[in-house]
Amino acid sequence: MNMLVxxxxxxxxxxxxxxxxxxxxxxxxxPSIVNPFDAYALEAAARIKDKDPSSKVVLLSMGPDQAKxxxxxxxxxxxxxxxxxxxxxxxxxxxxxxxYILSCAIKKLEELEGxxxxxxxxKQAIDGDTAQVGPEIAEHLNLPQVTYALEVxxxxxxxxxxxxxxxxxxxIGIKAPCVITVTKPAFDPRYPTIKTKMAANRAxxxxxxxxDMPSMDRERIGLKGxxxxxxxxxxxxxxxxxxxxxxxDSAATAxxxxxxxxxxxxx
Amino acid sequence: MEAKTKDLxxxxxxxxxxxxxxxxxxLLSTGRGLADKQGGKLVGIVIGSSIDSAVKSATxxxxxxxxAVDGSEYRHYTTDAYAKAIYTLVEKYGPTSILIGATNTGxxxxxxxxxxxxxxxxxxCTQLAIDEESGNVAxxxxxxxxxxxxxxxxxxxxxxxxxxxxxxxxxxxxxxSRTAEVIKEDIHVAPEEIRTELxxxxxxxxxEIVDLEGAEIIVSGGRGxxxxxxxxxIRELAEVLGATVGxxxxxxxxxxxxxxxxxxxxxxxxGPKIYIACGISGAIQHIAGMSSSKIxxxxxxxxxxxxxxxxxxxxxxxxxxxxxxxxEEIKKHKA
Numbered sequence: 001m002n003m004l005v006x007x008x009x010x011x012x013x014x015x016x017x018x019x020x021x022x023x024x025x026x027x028x029x030x031p032s033i034v035n036p037f038d039a040y041a042l043e044a045a046a047r048i049k050d051k052d053p054s055s056k057v058v059l060l061s062m063g064p065d066q067a068k069x070x071x072x073x074x075x076x077x078x079x080x081x082x083x084x085x086x087x088x089x090x091x092x093x094x095x096x097x098x099x100y101i102l103s104c105a106i107k108k109l110e111e112l113e114g115x116x117x118x119x120x121x122x123k124q125a126i127d128g129d130t131a132q133v134g135p136e137i138a139e140h141l142n143l144p145q146v147t148y149a150l151e152v153x154x155x156x157x158x159x160x161x162x163x164x165x166x167x168x169x170x171x172i173g174i175k176a177p178c179v180i181t182v183t184k185p186a187f188d189p190r191y192p193t194i195k196t197k198m199a200a201n202r203a204x205x206x207x208x209x210x211x212d213m214p215s216m217d218r219e220r221i222g223l224k225g226x227x228x229x230x231x232x233x234x235x236x237x238x239x240x241x242x243x244x245x246x247x248x249d250s251a252a253t254a255x256x257x258x259x260x261x262x263x264x265x266x267x
Numbered sequence: 268m269e270a271k272t273k274d275l276x277x278x279x280x281x282x283x284x285x286x287x288x289x290x291x292x293x294l295l296s297t298g299r300g301l302a303d304k305q306g307g308k309l310v311g312i313v314i315g316s317s318i319d320s321a322v323k324s325a326t327x328x329x330x331x332x333x334x335a336v337d338g339s340e341y342r343h344y345t346t347d348a349y350a351k352a353i354y355t356l357v358e359k360y361g362p363t364s365i366l367i368g369a370t371n372t373g374x375x376x377x378x379x380x381x382x383x384x385x386x387x388x389x390x391x392c393t394q395l396a397i398d399e400e401s402g403n404v405a406x407x408x409x410x411x412x413x414x415x416x417x418x419x420x421x422x423x424x425x426x427x428x429x430x431x432x433x434x435x436x437x438x439x440x441x442x443x444s445r446t447a448e449v450i451k452e453d454i455h456v457a458p459e460e461i462r463t464e465l466x467x468x469x470x471x472x473x474x475e476i477v478d479l480e481g482a483e484i485i486v487s488g489g490r491g492x493x494x495x496x497x498x499x500x501i502r503e504l505a506e507v508l509g510a511t512v513g514x515x516x517x518x519x520x521x522x523x524x525x526x527x528x529x530x531x532x533x534x535x536x537x538g539p540k541i542y543i544a545c546g547i548s549g550a551i552q553h554i555a556g557m558s559s560s561k562i563x564x565x566x567x568x569x570x571x572x573x574x575x576x577x578x579x580x581x582x583x584x585x586x587x588x589x590x591x592x593x594x595e596e597i598k599k600h601k602a
Contacts, residue, residue: 247584
């Protein structure tokens with residue numbers, strides 16, 4: 001199997017705090033990490049490769065130069081080769097423009113690395129939480145898709161995807177080439193070894209700029225190519241007016257809570 | 268694409284039995300105000316198999332027009348069939364805005380559709396309004412794990428599309444005597460155009476269907492429950508309330524309960540009428556997944572737990588002592 005995994009470097013949203021005075025996000029000092037859902041997607045690809053060692057896992061990211069670090073981390077846990085789309089012209093892209101750029105990059109990579117059987121993405125990135133880029137890549141490339149995948153199996157070239165559904169799970173059959181977006185599975189992604197980490201640190205990340213993709217329509221990228229515009233951002237209002245219930249003993253606390261819920265018409 | 272009308276569409280998701288799912292009906296109630304401000308009709312889009320019941324619900328919950336696409340190929344959702352059907356409808360009728368529920372299905376379909384139309388899509392909105400200056404839909408959504416809210420416009424492309432978080436807007440009161448214009452569209456998708464195949468459905472273990480998104484009440488446990496057996500008092504309270512059991516990531520990662528119960532950024536985003544958080548400290552990722560609940564009750568030993576910042580009722584104490592008493596009181600009250 002020839003597989004591509006899309007990787008986004010994101011700020012660790014668990015570390016983001018709100019400035020209590022200015023009411024803005026404090027991003028300084030927030031570590032950048034590999035989007036966790038992308039790590040799950042890479043693990044799904046790596047598991048296919050474990051069973052079929054002739055497989056190849058190519059990584060693709062778009063972002064500033066420092067996104068190389070995220071790609072290096074991924075090279076240490078299953079990636080074979082990594083490409084970074086890095087160009088001022090792509091800055092400010094919304095999901096439609098981003099997915100268009102990535103689809104152009106994928107076409108370019110297929111000239112270099114051969115056709116991909118599966119293009120993996122994380123279900124969503126934890127900074128934007130849109131879950132749109134994966135399906136949009138599939139649409140640009142006119143490929144079938146499965147979203148919310150938990151596990152992916154390659155059975156003699158037939159791809160089976162166990163996916164999260166509203167009432168449990170479904171197993172979906174899909175033919176290559178296809179796009180699969182991965183949610184949190186029941187297992188953790190593998191850890192790097194010292195050896196894979198050292199090799200990844202030495203690895204060259206291949207850079208792609210807009211000019212490397214001559215067929216890419218410049219009208220469809222960056223801010224200009226983005227149909228959605230951010231009008232404003234604000235921090236969510238803190239809920240106020242909550243009551244604390246803390247009596248001397250649990251029985252009294254429970255009783256008071258119950259009485260209040262009844263009095264307020266909640267129960 | 269140019270809009271041909273000022274109409275606002277609501278995609279009404281259907282179940283396999285042809286009934287309407289709640290989220291579409293919720294969107295009709297909020298869609299009403301938006302459609303009136305846009306000066307167009309409120310149109311329900313019903314795609315499915317044997318969907319008379321869903322068409323009736325869409326009418327009763329306020330649609331002026333219902334466009335129905337009925338066919339056996341739509342009985343179970345597939346990306347290819349649904350994207351083709353709704354794309355064909357948009358091309359024909361040219362609505363100005365489309366609301367889609369931000370369920371697994373809606374978030375699979377939405378980007379596929381918006382990309383085919385080369386228009387903008389705003390994901391997982393929690394507030395909707397009409398921007399006074401421009402008349403566009405102002406889509407407001409959380410980002411950065413709920414740390415930031417962003418209001419998005421799609422000024423120059425039509426239709427403007429958003430997926431909307433289930434449970435945020437409440438269903439209106441159905442009026443069975445309402446009538447709507449019902450347009451039946453015959454759109455069929457050949458089997459070879461559907462490039463995925465449903466091989467197997469694995470339901471949750473007997474009786475354990477976890478419908479967090481549709482739940483009116485959720486009782487959730489976190490690290491404070493201490494182990495799998497710690498969910499016992501939570502399940503008991505859930506049972507007397509007719510509630511669904513949820514969990515924080517800490518409890519799921521510890522293996523105490525299945526991931527299908529997880530509420531939060533890497534689990535489900537919920538908006539029930541009542542959310543009871545037991546032994547959950549309130550990491551921002553958890554809060555992002557439940558802060559749109561109408562009433563939040565938090566029970567935690569640690570008085571400084573951040574969950575209390577979002578709680579309407581902050582109960583400081585031991586959940587193992589408080590929950591059984593609360594459960595008993597509610598039982599007596601209901602009897």
